[in-house]
Amino acid sequence: MTIHFDRKQVHDDLHSPSAPAVLDSSMRRAVEHKHAAQALIAWDELRERAHEIKAYAIEHLDELLVRFESEFIARGGRVLWTQTADEAASRFLDICRTHGARSVVKGKSMVSEELELNARLTAAGIDPVETDLGEYIVQLAGERPTHIIAPAIHMSRQDVGSLFERKLKVDYTDDPEVLSEIARVRLRQRYLDAGVGMTGANFGIAETGTVVVVENEGNGGLSSQAPPVQIVVMGIEKVIPTLDDLIVFLQLLARSGTGQKMSTYVHHFLGPVDGRAMYCIFVDAGRTALLADPVARESLYCIRCGACLNVCPIYRRVGGGAYGWVYPGPIGSVITPSMVGVEDAGELPFASTLCGACAVECPVKIDLPHLLVHQRARAVDEGAASSPFENAAVASWTRAMSSSRGYSFAVLAARVGGAASSMLPWISPAARAWSKERSMPKVASMTFKDWWRER
Ligand code: SF4
Known part of the structure; x- marks a missing residue:
């Protein structure tokens, strides 16, 4: 799989009469809300603390993952370790088959995009249903999410109105409340019919074996609790040591992602209840390649808030579709070459002006410009990006x-x-x-x- 910065998409986005304006005004609002929300707390101290916790967690990843596993199993859950995206998707399918699931409701998960889970489930005759509103919209449109936390950010409400009219056979409306209600009604029965519910994980707490999912729509709670089987697909870098550490990240994540003081829902999944089954699939899929790189490993501190995308002058002009894979923006340009191989994605770190805005905004103080330069040097040294x-x-x-x-x-x-x-x-x-x-x-x-x- 060779990943190029998609020049046609860039050209189309730059010359679209509406796309750059839609994206730019959304990003501007997101940054304003973030700055207002972060001004209410000791932002710099919290960022510093978050950086220290993540540095510790990544240094001690082996111990923390094993601790998480034993606590999770002690609470009745099952853990599967997978090395590749393919393997993780196969294990997911095995679980669906074991439980005879014909459909899967999915909470928002970027890791599941890495696994190309929707395509894999569909090919196996199992119906995947995205339940996050933005994910639901891009699934209907047959597209990929273009932002880490706002998958349909590139679309205007008029675009969504036309899409619903076309795909759901409803009267056209561009009223966001009516559009949400249409999706809500369609999705409600799907939760009840699904054999398996899937979520990602924002954090795994090693000391308690808790899976923490942060969300705003309630769909993560319904996806995980309505079906009889819950599968958590978790990147191995998501584990942090203690519940006390979580408090630091909850304050940073909501503010950085959506400009909220606190997310609407913070779920703590402590194992299966009422005779249900709960699985956790640990996904490596290139993360140990990042871990092995003493410079690029800092990118594993990322809590996927999307703030670096919102201020990136490249992302703001061309959107996420141009980056060619799952993770766009500055963080995507750093992690993708290591996760899929620098020979296949060495071009991405060059899609940056190195202006440094991403590093200023990052709530865990990842030195993104430094990591971008590091990945550029690797790409040149390995002959992946020089002419x-x-x-x-x-x-x-x-x-x-x-x-x-x-x-x-x-x-x-x-x-x-x-x-x-x-x-x-x-x-x-x-x-x-x-x-x-x-x-x-x-x-x-x-x-x-x-x-x-x-x-
Ligand atoms: S690199 Fe930092 S700003 Fe970007 S998504 Fe990750 S945590 Fe957020």
Whole structure:
């Protein structure tokens, strides 16, 4: 699976009459709400504490996972360890078959996107039903979520109205309350009919074996509790040591994700009740590759709040569909190359201006620009993201900047090159692509060196 920054999608998004405006105004609102909510607490101290807890948790992941497992089993749950997304999806299907499930209701879970669970379930004759409103919308549209916490952020309410009219055969409306009600009525019976309910996990508490799910719509609670079987699909990095640690993250997650002081629902699942079955599937799927990298492992501190997407000037212009895989934005550009292989996704870390806004907003203080540069270096070193044209240009630049004579020659060449910039498209495909959206900067008629010499 090779993942490219999707140029066609970028072009379409940039030239769409409405998409960039819809996205940009949503992002602007999200950032304003976040800043207002974070101003009410000791934000910097909490971020610092969250960073320390995650650093400890990732350093002691082996012990914490085993502790979680033994507590979870002691409460009557079953744990399955899986190395790949394929394996995790297969184990999920095995459980569905064991319990004779014909349909699965799903709470919001980005890990299930990694597993391509909907496609795998459908192929096996089991009906997957997304129950988070945004996920429900993108499932109806046959699309992938374009934001970590707001899957349908790229769509306007008019888009959703038309989609419901087309797919659900209802009268057109773009009233958000009516649209929510339509979805609510459709989904209610699905919870009752489903053989299996699935959720992700925002946190796993090692000391108690608790699965914590944070949500706003109530669909996570219904998905997990209405069907007779509950399956939690959890990335292995989600485990934190204690319930006290959770308090730190709950304050940060709601504020960073949605600008709320607290999420509407915080579920603590403590094992199966009333004769029901509960499983937890631990998913590695590339996370140990991140763990093995002393620099990139910091990305495992991520609590998937989406705040870095909301301020990223690239994400805000092109949206999540352009990133080509499950996780968009700055965090996606860091983790994807390690999770799927730098040879297959080495291009993504270059989709950043390195402006640093993501690091300022991140509630767990992940140094995202540093990690992006690290992943760029890996991509170049491993031959996944360099072109002969670029290599030659950088080598020439290095030579030119290494001596006074080289610099003077470079200025002369730039003057001549600037005059001949209309020739750029003919030099190489890379030069053609570069010059399509940009014009060559002009060299000043008098350089600083000339000016200095004259005086
Ligand atoms: S990297 Fe930070 S800001 Fe981005 S999603 Fe993860 S926790 Fe949120």
